[in-house]
Amino acid sequence: MMTVSGAMAADAEREVFGTLEDGTEIEAVVLSTEDGITARIITLGATLQSLQTPDKDGTLDDIVLGHDTPAEYLATPQYLGATIGRFANRIGNATFTLDGTEYTLEANDGDNHLHGGVTGFDKLVWTISDISEDENGASVTLSLTSPDGAGGYPGTVEASVTYMLDDDGTLTIDHRATTDKTTIINMTNHSYFNLSGHADMRPILGHDLMIPASAYTPVDSGLIPTGELRSVAETPFDFREPMRIGARVRNSTDEQIMLGLGYDHNFVLDTADDDMALAAKLSDPVSGRMIKIYTDKPAVQFYSGNFLDGTTPGKGGTLYRQGDGLCLEPQVYPDAPNKPDFPSARLEPGEEYVHVMKIKTGVAK
Template sequence: MSSIRTIALTSAAAIITLSGAALAADAEREVFGTLEDGTEIEAVLLSNDDGVTARVITLGATLQSLQTPDKRGTVDDIVLGHDTPAEYLATPQYLGATIGRFANRIGDATFSLDGTEYTLEANDGDNHLHGGVTGFDKLVWTITDVSEDDDGAASVTMSLTSPDGAGGYPGTVEASVTYMLDDDGTLTIDHRATTDKTTIINMTNHSYFNLSGHKDMRPIVSHDLMIPASAYTPVDSGLIPTGEIRDVAGTPFDFREPMRIGARLRNGNDEQIMLGLGYDHNFVLDEGDEDMRLAARLTAAVTGRMIEIYTDQPAVQFYSGNFLDGTTPGKGGILYRQGDGLCLEPQVYPDAPNKPDFPSARLEPGEEYVHVMKIKTGVTK
């Protein structure tokens, strides 16, 4: 059962673009900071005429800032992040980072391919999380393109080489991420990878959203969330999927209609909520007619801000920021606490390499892994 969207290298699909009128987005390259060893971390600021800006830094190919207007036209930052490169390396929260090689968890930090067992770095108890100790989020990516096009979009492409054996994974992987902001306020994130040896790939973006913004941050428990998923994957005590695909009906995991996040977040009668310390679960998206499906819609009544997440992947992880404990330094001197942000991460299922009935994360030489996701920003009417 395959889910990785791959294409033959002889007919590579073009980056998705959205049409617009006149040129209405700009891209500016700047210095974000330096690491202790003197390595310079660059940033590219993408902006459009409606006040939407996205700053992407080369450390972790990370979305460091996403500024959007609220219903009154006040612009504020709606993603969590850090002000310096050092803070990104000092904290394990993956704020806005590109995750790879495999997003989410792999049980017992092992998996097999064609009879060969591979041992990964165990960095989440006995399990493997988000690519291991030195995943894509902790590496410095190279800017390969910064451009503005005639359709009103601005973009930056970053790339890296992950050598054979990195983190325990087989194959040398060439990875790239393109961030593109259009004149409608949609941020497209296009993940791609190739390999010289059969391997597994599951890349995503790990942004934490808070639609109240940084200037007057309110807990995300007051946000309303809709996820068009009729099922989810329950987990064990290590947050590894058990293999069951469970119906959301009659459970705190039913977000098929907009639901206030805080309404069931502390449901002590639900074992899965207790195991996850809230929501930290994979939602199986309902199938649609289009390649790009709606994965989630998040709204904040106070500011009127809204985002919609679209993806070509089969699932989305909803994480309610349960491990933010007040020790993570955020932008502007804020200490991020539980409830300050949530993640909506399109993906294949967690532990897919060890669950034959789950969609496959396998990537072969001669194929190209493609994961396109979109963050559509706006305000509610």
């Protein structure tokens, strides 16, 4: 393990995480604070592999699901902690049209396109382009070139992701991209959280969740938004006040819960006009751990881990089951390129795509 510098309160260390079958080395950078909070980021998928935070008694534990080896990340389709691109979430019928030209993408979710396709950003090896420490915290920047036509998308895209851990335990994830042709971009992080901690994992059904959203986008049987913005009032989708996830996730009388096998829906943030909006607050009453997620995008996808079925081996040989983790993915709306009334995911040459999200860790008061 190599220490970059120990002069600042926050620290960054570079290490080898493992190798792929072809011998490609996968590196990791561990960001840490004086209080022991750590974030490990690996170059495969620019993935958040671990996030260690303290509980109410000060005991540190890992609050994100993941794998111990590069091979396991490539063998499973769960996107654990990965950077998602070029387009996070689903695109209906794996097609979209830009300026009169129809583009056909890889159909990897039935007839639909999901999370960038068969070889999205999550399955590629990123390059560490910068590691730094200063008075603001420790950070690592990873970069990637996605060639014109990759996955069916137009334009050569230069993408980067910067993870920065502040001394107060806030992890900022800064996504950026440029293109040489008009294209679409929607990048996010796909971490699965379980605030009970990996060593003493309990189902996330006991977590409390707050999402400041008065509307969500209902879906069809393929989990593609219908185009409607539906009020959350008097539905299982009302998280405007903290709600126990297990209270309604198995509500068999709600068609949308049935379609998603739980929650797998896009919530339209009431705070979306803010430069950095609160997207969600998640807490575990037993451990006392809490996270707040902020974003500069208009929505967040809440996914309750419905497709974790006990066949995905995670860290330490743990088999991840339904309810062992949940995702809160800030984004533009799913299928936005095919829904003119949805916020645009269009990116032009000369412009820079930016998505900044923050994961603020702490203990509930």
